[in-house]
Each structure stands twice: as structure tokens, then as C-alpha cells.
Amino acid sequence: MKKKFDFRVLLILVFVVFIIIGLMNKEWFEVLKNAVLICFSCIGID
Amino acid sequence: MHWNRLKKRFTIFTLKGKILIQTLFTVFYNLPFLSMYLKRVPMPVLYCYSCPLATGACPVGTIQHLLIVGMIPFYTIGIISLIFIFFGRYTCGYMCPFGFYQDLLFRIKTKKIKPKIPYLVYSKYVLIGLVVIGSIISHETLFCKICPAGTLTAGIPQLIIKPALRALAGILFYSKLIILILLTIWSIFEERPFCHYFCPLGAFIGFFNKVSYFQIKMDKDKCIDCDLCRKACPFDIKVYEDLTNLNCIRCGKCIEACPTGALTWGVTNKIPPVVINLNKDTK
Numbered sequence: 001m002k003k004k005f006d007f008r009v010l011l012i013l014v015f016v017v018f019i020i021i022g023l024m025n026k027e028w029f030e031v032l033k034n035a036v037l038i039c040f041s042c043i044g045i046d
Numbered sequence: 047m048h049w050n051r052l053k054k055r056f057t058i059f060t061l062k063g064k065i066l067i068q069t070l071f072t073v074f075y076n077l078p079f080l081s082m083y084l085k086r087v088p089m090p091v092l093y094c095y096s097c098p099l100a101t102g103a104c105p106v107g108t109i110q111h112l113l114i115v116g117m118i119p120f121y122t123i124g125i126i127s128l129i130f131i132f133f134g135r136y137t138c139g140y141m142c143p144f145g146f147y148q149d150l151l152f153r154i155k156t157k158k159i160k161p162k163i164p165y166l167v168y169s170k171y172v173l174i175g176l177v178v179i180g181s182i183i184s185h186e187t188l189f190c191k192i193c194p195a196g197t198l199t200a201g202i203p204q205l206i207i208k209p210a211l212r213a214l215a216g217i218l219f220y221s222k223l224i225i226l227i228l229l230t231i232w233s234i235f236e237e238r239p240f241c242h243y244f245c246p247l248g249a250f251i252g253f254f255n256k257v258s259y260f261q262i263k264m265d266k267d268k269c270i271d272c273d274l275c276r277k278a279c280p281f282d283i284k285v286y287e288d289l290t291n292l293n294c295i296r297c298g299k300c301i302e303a304c305p306t307g308a309l310t311w312g313v314t315n316k317i318p319p320v321v322i323n324l325n326k327d328t329k
Contacts, residue, residue: 019124025117027121034108035095035103041196042107042190042197043211044191
């Protein structure tokens with residue numbers, strides 16, 4: 001009997017782990033902090 | 047049988063209602079009252095977080111910023127990759143507001159051209175290098191300095207609503223504006239030039255086309271080798287040879303053009319499996 005293992009499930013698990021590591025590092029706070037500030041590069045101001 | 051009917055209805059809905067889907071997603075990315083919750087979440091599309099109405103965070107800008115401050119963007123890559131593993135570049139075809147902008151420009155009735163410079167498609171991979179390596183070395187958000195989506199959704203609106211910023215707009219703003227104008231003109235004649243040649247996010251998502259659950263599927267028995275799918279494809283991809291092409295933005299034009307219904311949207315569990323022989327004794 002051959003059972004196929006969909007390696008995408010493994011990829012999903014890896015990305016979930018990525019999210020958990022990021023949350024533990026409080027990366028979301030850095031994302032928020034960056035996003036609420038005006039990005040001068042995006043607007044085109046040196 | 048029921049699944050096939052559902053799949054057919056979904057295909058018809060996405061093809062006929064593409065503009066509606068793109069409009070709804072564009073509206074979603076412009077809901078400022080949700081920004082207090084969603085600005086900490088990177089969106090799976092290129093949309094500038096400095097737009098006065100932005101709902102969420104731009105993944106490219108976020109990755110650059112995190113690399114500059116010395117963090118590895120686990121959270122950002124994790125969130126967007128989770129979406130991409132399900133949809134692949136369907137996010138480019140249907141969910142991206144900057145793609146929608148280019149689609150609207152392409153609807154202007156004039157003579158159209160197909161992609162003429164094949165090697166230019168590799169420039170988006172160079173731009174991935176600019177995003178990752180460039181930001182680490184220079185400590186600057188280099189891609190943001192040339193991003194036309196940023197000029198359109200943040201630069202121009204911010205300068206309109208904040209007069210104090212106008213005095214600060216210099217050579218960088220005007221060079222970004224020229225890039226946007228050139229791309230706008232290009233988009234009238236060629237379909238999705240930015241997505242095809244320059245989008246670093248699209249280049250990243252392209253790899254997920256190979257493994258995503260949501261795919262374009264082909265019934266080889268129904269294919270009559272008419273080549274209409276390639277002619278309809280904005281990027282001239284031979285869909286019948288490569289259903290998971292890195293450049294395919296899953297716009298669905300090949301499905302729409304197929305006269306026999308050989309091409310459909312589908313969810314695949316076949317690509318690409320790792321076969322583990324659990325019981326070697328039985329066949």
C-alpha cells in the first residue's frame with residue numbers, strides 16, 4: 001500500500017511555526033509601528 | 047457530480063465577475079477604520095501602507111523595514127506564504143489593487159501589444175535581491191524609492207492632503223512620478239507590465255504557483271491543440287504545456303478562451319506529492 005504524503009502540509013506547518021516565532025519576537029509590533037508611520041521613501045521624500 | 051457543478055459555477059463567477067471581485071478587494075484594502083486591527087497584518091498584495099486609507103501593511107515594505115532593524119521577517123513571510131500556498135498568483139490576478147489599476151488602463155481601446163522583451167522578466171528576481179540584500183546593506187527601503195504603487199496610492203494622495211509635505215517633495219518624488227507615468231502609458235498598450243517584469247512580490251509568489259492548492263487544471267482529452275489559450279494569455283504562456291508557470295498571474299483568460307472547456311479552475315492534490323512507501327510487502 002502506497003500512501004501519498006502531501007508535502008504542502010509540511011510547508012503549512014513551517015509557515016505556522018514562522019508566524020509563532022514572529023509573534024514571540026513581537027514582530028507584529030514592529031510591523032504596526034512601521035505601518036502607522038508615514039514612509040517617506042514611499043511618498044518620495046528624501 | 048455536485049463538485050463539478052460547483053467548480054463550473056465558480057469558474058463562471060470568477061470570469062464574469064472579475065471586475066467586481068477586484069473592486070471588492072480594492073475597497074477592502076482601503077478601509078481605514080479597520081487599520082487599527084489590520085495594520086499589523088501584512089497583506090498578500092502590493093499596496094502601500096502609507097496610503098491615507100490603507101487597511102493593512104505592505105509585505106515588501108515590511109520585509110525591508112524588518113531587515114533594516116535587524117529582524118528576520120518570520121511573521122510577515124509566514125502570513126503571506128500561508129495565503130500563497132492556497133492561492134498562488136491568483137492573488138495577483140484577482141486581489142491586487144495595483145494589478146486592477148493596470149487592468150483598467152488596459153481596457154482603454156487602442157492597439158495592443160504582446161510582451162516583446164523575454165529577458166526582462168528576470169528583472170523581478172533582481173528586484174527581490176534589491177529588497178532583501180539591498181535593504182540589509184544600505185539600511186534603506188530601496189524598493190520603496192522606485193515603487194510605482196507607492197507613488198500612486200501614497201505619494202500623490204499624501205501630497206494632496208498634506209500641503210506641508212509638498213515643499214519636501216524633491217527629485218525622488220519626481221523620479222517616482224516619471225516611473226508611474228511611464229508604467230501607466232505602458233499598461234495601456236501591454237497587459238500588466240509591472241506584474242510581468244518588475245513586481246518582486248509577484249516573483250516570490252510565482253514559486254507558490256508550483257505547489258498551490260488552487261490551480262488551473264486541464265482535461266487533456268478535451269484539448270484540441272487550438273492554441274487559443276496561449277493567444278489569450280497576456281504573457282504568451284503555453285498553458286497546455288505548463289499549467290504552473292512562474293509568470294502566470296491566474297487571470298483566467300486562458301480558461302475563458304478555451305472553446306472546449308478543457309481548462310478549468312481546480313483544487314489539486316496531485317502536485318507534487320512525496321510518495322512514501324509505508325508497506326513494502328503489498329502493492
